[in-house]
Amino acid sequence: MPHSTASHISVSKIEPRAGSSFDFGAEIKGVDSESLTEADTAVIIKALYENQVILFKSQQNLSPKAQYELTRLFDPTATGYGHGKTFDAKRSILHPDLKTIPHQPQVQVIGNGPVTEFEGLENITLKHPHHRTFHKEAISDEDDRENTRFYRWHIDAALYDLEPPKVTSLLAVKVPKTEDMTCRYDDGTGNELRLSRGSTAFVSGYKMFDLLSEEDKEFARTTKVRYAPHPYIWMSTAHSRSNGLGLLSEDVELPVSQLPLIDKSKIKTLPMCWKNPVTSKLALQVHPSAIQALHLADGTIIDDLREVRDIVYRLQRPGIAPELVYAVDWEEGDMALFNNRGVLHTVTGSFLPEEVRIFRQCNMAASEGVLGPDE
Structure with a gap:
């Protein structure tokens, strides 16, 4: 339970890369995520809704329970699963991408490659979503290491029965650092974007x-x-x-x-x-x-x-023009919290089967519906 004292958290805007003009995203420093005060909580919530994506560095030691509690700050009565149990696991397009941590079931593991043991999961194989499984036409195998696509712009939400989560957290546990890629739109515009392999891309609904x-x-x-x-x-x-x-x-x-x-x-x-x-x-x-x-x-x-x-x-x-995309260049220990009711996001990139990448994700079906324009 947060206790009351002054907060020492600082919030600084993400500087857009050269040629970009996106106006959201912030980095937060001075956070002890395992022991938040009431003042810390107020700063984090305000920063999230003013900046839509907030990035915390050096969170390697954050426990799944603390990640869950941090995500739940935005909706304290939410306890369920963001995508729920409403889908037929074998037929849902989400099925290959989600593995649940046994001792903290609100937190999922996503990534790529063979993992012997992680947070109670044993001998699992993670699979990074690749656009060839979902797009009508795919980049050729010869070009695949140099080029990528936005996999699927989306909101984290079951969109049936359950209310869309307010916030999602993503924690980079293991990140294979490889060469950058070119993200091609291939929609007749000639648009493309240079980003790091496996970047999570965000755009602002505002x-x-x-x-x-x-x-x-x-x-x-x-x-x-x-x-x-x-x-x-x-x-x-x-x-x-x-x-x-x-x-x-x-x-x-x-x-x-x-x-x-x-x-x-x-x-x-x-x-x-x-x-x-x-x-x-x-x-x-x-x-x-x-x-x-x-x-x-x-x-x-x-x-x-x-x-x-x-x-x-x-x-x-x-709204997805290249200059408006904030692509997170992940480093191990980075954790992003994002306003799932104000941004769209997507996976990018491709990895070789042996390249191991591990992320923890947490979101929960909201305890209340979305705010409409007249509310």
């Missing part, structure tokens, strides 16, 4: 909203997004756009008859814009791969999947 025309802002403020039931099974046979921002429309999504039993009361219809609880700014916050329909202010429902995807893509695409 910037995404600010870039809209006044007409589109009004549309976004007044429109709701209906997500597919059991979305990660529903989309398991579909393919991503080459820049990772949503799916191609090929009529290959699984029909209702092939999904687990659907409880209509658990289908999520959420605002297109989510309000920041500290700054009151609006984020264009949509998981583009899981969308199924749009509910407009006048009562119109757009449920033609191709049209729905085209509308959302048009609104979101300016």
Whole structure:
């Protein structure tokens, strides 16, 4: 339990790399994550919602329990799992990426390569997501070591039954430092971005909203997004756009008859814009791969999947321009906390089977729904 005293935490903005103009992200220093005071907690929460991504260095000794408690500061009554138990493990696209720590089940292990023992897990093989398993067209094997893609821009959320987590924490336990890669958009724009292998890339939903025309802002403020039931099974046979921002429309999504039993009361219809609880700014916050329909202010429902995807893509695409991407260059001991209700993020990069990379991830289904524009 945090105790009251003055905080010695300092917060400094992340300096964008040359040619970039992203305006979010901060580094926090002076934190004893195992023994937070009430003042520390107040500084961390404020910093998170003002900067969206906060980076703590040298957290090698942070226990899974302390990581869980730090993540839970933002939602003290949340105890469950961010992606829940709602998916059929063998068919969900999330299944290969998540392994649970036995003694702290809210914390998962992700990464790459063979691991003999880690936090009670024995003889596991981690697999870094590669775009060839999800994109319609992949970078050639010959070019794969030099080039990469944004795997899937997303929000950490079950988007069925459970509320989207408020915050996710990522702790870099083991990071193989290799040469940088070029992240190619391959969407006809010629856009590309130089980043370190395995960078986690973030974009701001607030910037995404600010870039809209006044007409589109009004549309976004007044429109709701209906997500597919059991979305990660529903989309398991579909393919991503080459820049990772949503799916191609090929009529290959699984029909209702092939999904687990659907409880209509658990289908999520959420605002297109989510309000920041500290700054009151609006984020264009949509998981583009899981969308199924749009509910407009006048009562119109757009449920033609191709049209729905085209509308959302048009609104979101300016926000992933190379200069707006914050790509974390991970070092061992780095821990990032991010506002899961204000940013989108994605895996990048590829690793050889023998390259061992270990991260711990924690998020929990929220105890309350998202804040809409009028709340």
